Amino acid sequence: MAASFSEFAASVKSETAFTVLAVAKQLIAAGKDVIELEIGDSPFPTSPAAREAGIQAIEADHCHYGPSLGLPDFRAAASDYVNREYGLETTAENIVAGPGAKNFEQLFCEAFLNPGDGVLVFSPYFPTYPPNILRRGARVCLADLKRSNAFRPNLEDVQKFLEEDPRPKAIFLNSPHNPTGGVAELEDLVGLADLVRGKDVAVLSDEPYDRMVWRGQHHSLLAQPGMLEQAVGAYTFSKSFSMSGWRLGFAVGSAPTVQMLGKLTNSALSCVPPFTQMAGAAAMRNDCALRDTQMQEFRLKVELLVEELNRVEGVSCLMPGGTFYVFPAVAEICNRLKITSHGLAMYLLEGADDAQGVACLGGECFGDAGHGFLRLSCAQPNDRLSQAVAFIAEAVKKQDRIDAYLASHEDARLAQPYEMD
Numbered sequence: 001m002a003a004s005f006s007e008f009a010a011s012v013k014s015e016t017a018f019t020v021l022a023v024a025k026q027l028i029a030a031g032k033d034v035i036e037l038e039i040g041d042s043p044f045p046t047s048p049a050a051r052e053a054g055i056q057a058i059e060a061d062h063c064h065y066g067p068s069l070g071l072p073d074f075r076a077a078a079s080d081y082v083n084r085e086y087g088l089e090t091t092a093e094n095i096v097a098g099p100g101a102k103n104f105e106q107l108f109c110e111a112f113l114n115p116g117d118g119v120l121v122f123s124p125y126f127p128t129y130p131p132n133i134l135r136r137g138a139r140v141c142l143a144d145l146k147r148s149n150a151f152r153p154n155l156e157d158v159q160k161f162l163e164e165d166p167r168p169k170a171i172f173l174n175s176p177h178n179p180t181g182g183v184a185e186l187e188d189l190v191g192l193a194d195l196v197r198g199k200d201v202a203v204l205s206d207e208p209y210d211r212m213v214w215r216g217q218h219h220s221l222l223a224q225p226g227m228l229e230q231a232v233g234a235y236t237f238s239k240s241f242s243m244s245g246w247r248l249g250f251a252v253g254s255a256p257t258v259q260m261l262g263k264l265t266n267s268a269l270s271c272v273p274p275f276t277q278m279a280g281a282a283a284m285r286n287d288c289a290l291r292d293t294q295m296q297e298f299r300l301k302v303e304l305l306v307e308e309l310n311r312v313e314g315v316s317c318l319m320p321g322g323t324f325y326v327f328p329a330v331a332e333i334c335n336r337l338k339i340t341s342h343g344l345a346m347y348l349l350e351g352a353d354d355a356q357g358v359a360c361l362g363g364e365c366f367g368d369a370g371h372g373f374l375r376l377s378c379a380q381p382n383d384r385l386s387q388a389v390a391f392i393a394e395a396v397k398k399q400d401r402i403d404a405y406l407a408s409h410e411d412a413r414l415a416q417p418y419e420m421d
């Protein structure tokens, strides 16, 4: 007899982007022309200094265990990087290496949460936040981000959480924000810091899109007075340096927090491969100019996608403050076709045409507040982006195809019309 899985494991939902990615790859293998806008991966190759340093490190056999906190040189390079880029005042003692930013969600929860603690999460949210909170038996407390507020975190929600939750212990902040593209402005961070300062509350400041801010500049919560003590900043090489497959990132926090995260890293994965850290250190030191040029290319892609989507009847899309995602409101289309937004996304991929498809995600993959939206990543050549929008505009007019899709996908049927913004 097979042993039963834990209730926790059975309850975990995986990141839908990877599920849709698998469907898209299957369709592509079967000969379909799919424009892939579902996953947030960079289309650029790994930046050159990183690749070169990584190859050299492997040839020099830096392929053994290393310190759980990370290589001293990597920690020093990361400290210089965040000091230079965001005006933080860190040393290598404030840095711990990790296999990307995602792993720090789990370690942060292990470091700070006890069962029953409340964690404020802004919704829509990155889908792996809740499982990592629930893994510790803590409670997810949602506050909706509003399109009318450009998807910025609302400080009244933070205050309410701190005052009314029976055991407020942590806040997950993600700016620039996936999936909405919202960016917390400096005044939001000043206000948030004022609200949590001196309380027994920790903040995970998840900042993978730190180099993709399209208006003004990126600010880190950790630059606010006292926040290095109370917050953990999570950074990654996946987006800015096109290194998603290397699995490399780092966290920034106070020296005791970093020691704790190092201990938890030790218990979970021993260490991050030394050769990837050597590649990352080279990227931070040598590839920033190229990084900035590539980020500007993303910005133009985002602008293109927003402009073209806004020409489609029934679609309304804000220019995101940051990230390489756009998050158009499609509630009008969904209500007219009586299809959920994720149903619409899957219809565009599977049902709208036999030869072509567009892969994207329904906003509800990021929580209930995402109903009535789609998330499209813009990591494709410009002509493919335009082609995708033209495809969507035509696909939503094919009533016979939509009827056939709904007939065979009952779960895609919209029970109640979405509220219109």
Ligand SMILES: Cc1ncc(COP(=O)(O)O)c(C=O)c1O
Residues within 6 Å of the ligand: 040, 099, 100, 101, 102, 103, 126, 174, 178, 206, 208, 235, 236, 237, 238, 244, 248, 249
């Ligand atoms: C908000 C957010 N957090 C964390 C991650 C994880 O990135 P990685 O683990 O590749 O560094 C992503 C990736 O898409 C993200 O969007």
